[in-house]
Amino acid sequence: MSDAQVIIIGGGAMGCSLLYHLVKEGWRDVLLLEKNDLTHGSTWHAAGLCTHFAHNAPIQELRATSVRLYRDILPEETGQSCGFHPSGAMRITRNPERMDEFRHVAGLSAFTGYPLDILTPERIVELHPLTQLDGLIGGIYEPDDGHVDPSLATNAMAQIAVQGGGTIKRYCPVRAIRREDSLWVVETEKGTFQAEHVVNAAGTWGFEIGQMMGVNVPSVPVLHQYLVTDKVEAVAERQAQGLPELPIIRDPEESWYVRQERDGLILGPYEREAQVWSPDGVPEEFGADLMPPDLDRVEHIIAAAMARIPALGEGGVKTVINGPITFSPDANPLIGPAHGVENAWLLTGSSMGVMEGGGAGKFLSHWMTHGAPPMDALAVDPRRFGKWADRDYRIAKAVECFGLQFGVHYPHEERPAGRDLRKSPLHDLMIERGAVMGAAYGWERPNWFADAPGAEAEETFRRANWFAPVGQECKAVAERVALADLSVFSKFEVTGPDAQLFVDQLGTNRAPKPGRIGLTHALTPTGGVLAEFSVAALSQTQAYLTSAAAAEEMDFDLLRARARGMDVEIVNRTEDLAVIGLMGPKSRDVLAALTDDDLGLWLSVQEITVAGVPVRALRVSYVGELGWELHVARDHAMALFETLETAGQPYDIGLYGAYAANAMRLEKGYRAWGSDLTTERSPLEAALGYLVRPAGRDFVGRDAMLARQGNAPWDMVLLEIEGGDVDPFHAHSLWQGARSVGVVTSGAYGHRTSKVLALAYLRDASARDGLSVEILGQRRAARIQDCAPYDPDNERMKQ
Known part of the structure; x- marks a missing residue:
């Protein structure tokens, strides 16, 4: 018998939000343990900023939910204010690339329903009269933003949760956590507690609690300072005149924010070189404590802020706050299941714990209650980092993220910290041949190939220096033959008497027959796409599954969970095999010169020998041409690659990378997991009905998927977009006249078809004509494609 359904460890904004929302979901045996008092981590010293600005819809929804909770819901429930100030906020810039970023975020927000306004310099000074305009070219305004009292908000959530049946134990530090008889056992200074679920919401202490749970939590405390001024006359005069509170203002180029605090101001600088604090464990005695001020580190940022807002210099420094906040390797929170352990959850790692806490607790409570997240979780799922995210990685990425807190988020950006962690056996060969590498789930993979050694990709929202080389890579694939290092795939082997039954019940498609390849989508209980697997049936008792690199831990957890009760063994072969x-069109000629084995039909799998090397050959292509994926043991990969190169020289064999593959798959209308396929939409809504075989079969999410099809209007379409100097990438609003009717999920220029292409979801499936896509503030006509614009009958792959 357990003491609780769930134990939450940590009483900051995140933990109290989860307690509050689980109680709202109907959970009653919910226990929150806090080592000191509520808010005594980073919550109490937070500046309390709340924003709607975000680069993807799920993060924006976390933030918007927090605003609604603090501003409207909690005051109504408690009868007391949470200290929310609806001041609005703006971001200003002198950088044209930043204006592109602002326009992109504004376009996404038009779709999500949280409109943000692009600002002229004149409008900036109207909204914030204390601002000097020198050099500014524009900005973005967030009218519903504001700031909240973190302690009032956290305690309000705790109050309502306790009234609803939740329990909080203060000054109850956790000493040990273990798994025992299908329950979690948590030892504290005030006794031992058992629960079905355990949640790490420990914030600053998240790494240590993770170690107790047996879970890698890649978060690091980083010291952040902000200063509070004494009275500022210009602010006091506005108050005396009854004028509205000044909007929060951020200058991302100079890396600071300023907000009004009564008759003074708060200035928060983010230095480029972050100061990591206690990455291996927070001191035992640390509680609601701060570090001594260290303003010398940020003096240059303070000077820049005072130049932009001279009134800052009028008020003396009253208080300096210097305390730890946690950063994950990408600055997004860690929300969701922990890898490899049952009923263990993370709700930590947020550098914006108050800003995101209200929404984060609601997000996780929905996931725990309904078995699926309320929105696409890829940006927050803790399993987006694996065991490769070690100490050096988490520190390097935390420093980088802090320094780039206000960095421009480019659509194809590749940040340099924490690289070279996972390398395929072909890595050095790729570098020698001019590969410009990107990172995918810790792996290094070729994005594109440059003619000159040491080339780097331009960071821009517009066509970059890799546009023409990628076009040549596509030409090589279409007209001759080309090689690619595809080793980053996640790879799993399923063996045992129930292997075929397991695959047949895994997802929406039937198991392929032995020797054949199929594609199946595993669903959430609510019918969304949880995973996509390419399934090669080697025999009745052995199947080989591949999936996206970023899905490795998620898919391994999924496969093992779905295998319960079946006589199968599942082995992760990702590190063992290269691809x-x-x-x-000349790929058959190259391969046939190196093997006497039959090369099979389209969508077949065979174990063959190529130049004396054992190879698992999958005749399948994501780029729409005749071709093979050759899966080979790591030790043989380099020799095989070089042999294939030599055999391909008569055909002027080329190379291609991830950017070319993306462009070519869009010409075929192929969906990509993680962008086009997410838990938010079903395969039917993604227009993949030809891969759905529900008749006479049962699988997780089947009935929910079918029910959604009868009720939901969502429909995925492939669009050809009017040309321009900016190619679509993701999160662009789709319009029909003045009505926002959908959103782009991925896009690129198709070099084989000379078309600008994008996949998009219509939220009104009847909106078929008169469409346009807004890309960086420009509306461009879009036309739905009735079929794939490249080889719609798959004749090239069947050759």
Whole structure:
């Protein structure tokens, strides 16, 4: 018998939000343990900023939910204010690339329903009269933003949760956590407690609690300072005149924010070189404590802020706050299941714990209650980092994220910290041949190939220096033959008497027959796409599954969970095998010169020998050409690649990378997991009905998927977009006249078809004509494609 359904460890904004929302979901045996008092981590010293600005819809919804909770819901429930100030906020810039970023975020927000306004310099000074305009070219305004009292908000959530049946134990530090008889056992100074679920909401202490749970939590405390001024006459005069509170203002180029605090101001600088604090464990005695001020580190940022807002210099420094906040490797929170352990959850790692806490607790409570997240969780799922996210990685990325807190978020950005952690056996060969590498789930993979050694990709929202080389890579694939290093795939082997039954019940499609390849989508209980697997049936008792690199831990957890009660063994082969892509109309000629084995039909799998090397050959292509994926043991990969190169020289064999593959798959209308396929939409809503075989079968999410099809208007379409100097990438609003009717999930220029292409979801499936896509503030006509614009009958792959 357990003491609780769930134990939450940590009484900051995140933990109290989860307690509050689980009680709202109907959970009653919910226990929150706090080592000191509520808010005594980073919550109590937070500046309390709340924003709607975000680069993807799920993060924006976390933030918007927090605003609604603090501003409207909690005051109504408690009868007391949470200290929310609806001041609005703006971001200003002198950087044209930043204006592109602002326009992109504004376009996404038009779709999500949280409109943000692009500002002219004149409008900036109207909204914030204390601002000097020198050099500014524009900005973005967030009218519903504001700031909240973190302690009032956290305690309000705790109050309502306790009234609803939740329990809080203060000054109850956790000493040990273990799994025992399908329950979690948590030892504290005030006794031992058992629960079905345990949640790490420990914030600053998240890493240590993770170690107790047996879970890698890649978060690091980083010291952040802000200063509070004494009275500022210009602010006091506005108050005396009854004028509205000044909006929060951020200058991302100079890396600071300023907000009004009574008759003074708060200035928060983010230095480029962050100061990591206690990355291996917070001191035992640390509680609601601060570090001594260290303003010398940020003196240059303070000077820049005073130049922009001279009134800052009029008020003396009253208080300096210097305390730890936690950063994950990408500055997004860690929300969701922990890898490899049952009923263990993370709700930590947020550098914006108050800003995101209200929404984060609601997000996780929905996931725990309904078995699926309320929105696409890829940006927050803790399993987006694996065991490769070690101490050096988490520190390097935390420093980078802090320094780039206000960095421009480019659509194809590749940040340099924490690289070279996972390398395929072909890595050095790729570098020698001019590969410009990107990172995917810790792996290094070729994005594109440059002619000159040491080339780097331009960071821009517009066509970059890799546009023409990628076009040449696509030409090589279409006209001749080309090789690719595809080793980053996640790879799993399923063996045992129930292997075929397991695959048949895994997702929406039937198990392929032995020797054949199929594609199946595993669903959430609510019918959304949880995973996409390419399934190669090696025999009745053995199947080989591949999936996206970023899904490795998520998919391994999924496969093991779905295998319960079946006589199968599931092994993760991701590190063991390399994958070489051999694609193009001359690919058969190259391969046939190196093997006497039959090369099979389209969508077949065979174990063959190529130049004396055992190879698992999958005749499948994500780029729409005749080709093979050659799966080979790591030790043989380099020799096989070089042999294929030599055999391909008569055909002027080329190379292609991830950018070319993305462009070519869009010409075929192929969906990509993680962008086009997410838990938010079902395969039917993604227009993948030809891969759905529900008749006479039962699988998780089946009935929910079918019910959604009868009620939901969502429909995925492939669009050709009017040309321009900016190619679509993701999160662009789709319009029909003045009505926002959908959103782009991925896009690129198709070099084989000379078309600008994008996949998009219509939220009104009847909106078929008169469409346009807004890209960086420009509306461009869009036309739905009735079929794939490249080889719609798959004749090239069947050759």
